[in-house]
Amino acid sequence: MNFTLKIWRQKDAKAKGSFKTYPLKDVSPEMSFLEMLDYLNTQLIEGGNEPITFEHDCREGICGTCGLYINGRPHGPMRNTTTCELHMREFTDGDTIVIEPWRASAFPVIKDLAVDRSSFERIMHAGGFISTNTGCAPEANSNPVSKLISDKAFDAAACIGCGACVAACKNSSAMLYAAAKIAQYAMIPQGKVESKERVDKMVKQMDAEGFGFCSNTYGCEFDCPKGISVDFIALMNREFFSSKVCSQKR
Numbered sequence: 001m002n003f004t005l006k007i008w009r010q011k012d013a014k015a016k017g018s019f020k021t022y023p024l025k026d027v028s029p030e031m032s033f034l035e036m037l038d039y040l041n042t043q044l045i046e047g048g049n050e051p052i053t054f055e056h057d058c059r060e061g062i063c064g065t066c067g068l069y070i071n072g073r074p075h076g077p078m079r080n081t082t083t084c085e086l087h088m089r090e091f092t093d094g095d096t097i098v099i100e101p102w103r104a105s106a107f108p109v110i111k112d113l114a115v116d117r118s119s120f121e122r123i124m125h126a127g128g129f130i131s132t133n134t135g136c137a138p139e140a141n142s143n144p145v146s147k148l149i150s151d152k153a154f155d156a157a158a159c160i161g162c163g164a165c166v167a168a169c170k171n172s173s174a175m176l177y178a179a180a181k182i183a184q185y186a187m188i189p190q191g192k193v194e195s196k197e198r199v200d201k202m203v204k205q206m207d208a209e210g211f212g213f214c215s216n217t218y219g220c221e222f223d224c225p226k227g228i229s230v231d232f233i234a235l236m237n238r239e240f241f242s243s244k245v246c247s248q249k250r
Contacts, residue, residue, distance in 0.1 A: 001027045001088060004096040005040065007052055013108040013116075019098075029089035033076065034059060034066060036088055053112040059084040061225065064160030067167065068113055069100040074164035074223045082162065082225045102163050104172035106210045119209040120161050123178055126205035127185070127198045143189045156183035158226040165220035165228075171212030176220040178206045179236035180228050186239055196243035203240055 002025045010017025024040055031039065034056050041051035057063040066083040070076035076086045091097065099113065107115040145153075159180035166172050182199050185191030191198075214233060221230045 001029055001091070001093045003027060003036075003088075003091065003094070006096060006098045007113070008100045009052070009112055010101075010109050012111055017109070027088055029087070031088045032059070032084055033068075033070070033086040033088065034084050053110070053114050055114045056084060061085045062160060064162035067102060067162040067164055069102060069167055071098050074102070074167040075162075075225050079222070080225055080227050082160075085225075102167040104163075104166050104211070106172065106174070107163060107166065115163075117161070117163055119211075120163065120174070120177060122209065123174070123202050123205045124181060126201040127181065128194060128201065145188055149187050153184050153187040156180045156187070156228065156232055159184075159224075159228050160226060162225065164223050164225060166211065168219040168223040169212065169215055170217065170219070171215045173214045173220070174206050174209070174211040175214045175233050175236070176224065176228055176230065178202055179232040182236050182239060183232045186235070195239060199236060199239040200243045203236075 002023070005022045005024055006019045007022060008017055009020045022040060022044075024036070024043075027036055027039065034054070037052060037054055044051050054068065055065040057065045059066070061082040061084060064082070067075060068083045070083065070086075075081060075083045076090070078086055078090055101107075101109055101113045101115045102117075104115075106119045107117055110116050157180075159177060161177060163177070165176035166174050182202055185198065186195045218230055221228065
C-alpha cells in the first residue's frame with residue numbers, strides 16, 4: 001500500500017509549526033498505525049533527516065499515550081479503537097492521511113505530534129486519596145457492592161486518560177475525563193468518605209488548567225476509544241452540586 005502523509009512538524013510549544021508531506025510506499029496492511037510511523041522514521045533516519053516525534057508506550061490500547069488526530073478524528077476512523085490498535089488495512093491504497101497532535105491550550109506541544117498531558121495528572125492529584133484499609137485483604141462481604149454499581153464503576157475506570165475527549169470537543173473540555181475519574185471512586189463505598197471534597201478539588205483544578213466547558217455535542221463519547229458514557233458527566237454535576245450544598249450547610 002502507498003500513502004501520502006501530511007504530518008504536523010513543530011519544534012516546541014513556542015515554535016510555529018506546519019504540515020510536511022511524506023510519500024510512503026510498500027506499507028503492509030497488517031502494520032499498526034504506529035508501526036507505519038516507525039517505518040517512516042526508519043526511512044527518514046536512513047536519509048539523514050530528523051525523525052517524527054510521537055508518543056507511545058504499551059501499544060496495547062491501555063496506556064493512552066498514543067493519541068493522534070488522524071484525518072480530522074481523534075485516534076482515526078475506527079470507533080472504540082486507540083491509535084496503536086488502528087491498522088493500515090482500515091485505509092485505502094493511495095489515501096492521503098493527515099496526522100496532527102491534540103489541539104488544546106491545556107495540552108501544549110512538546111514536539112511534532114507529542115503533547116504534554118500532565119494537566120490530566122494534576123487533576124488526578126487534586127482528587128487526593130481514598131480512605132480504605134491497607135493491611136490484610138478485607139472480608140469480601142464487609143463492603144457489599146451491587147453488580148450494577150460495580151459494573152458502572154468499572155466502566156468509568158476504563159478511561160485511559162488519552163485526551164481524545166478534549167481533542168473531540170470544540171471547547172477542549174475535559175469533563176468526560178474528570179467525570180470518569182470522579183465516578184470510579186464516588187460510586188463505591190471506599191470512595192464515598194472524601195467524595196464531596198474530591199469532586200470540588202478536581203473540578204477546580206480542571207478549570208485552572210484552562211479546559212473549556214462541556215459543549216453537549218457528545219463528540220467526547222463518540223470518539224472515546226473506551227466508550228466512556230456522557231452519563232458520567234451528569235453524575236459529576238450532581239456530585240459537584242451536592243458538595244456545594246453541603247459546604248453551605250456547614
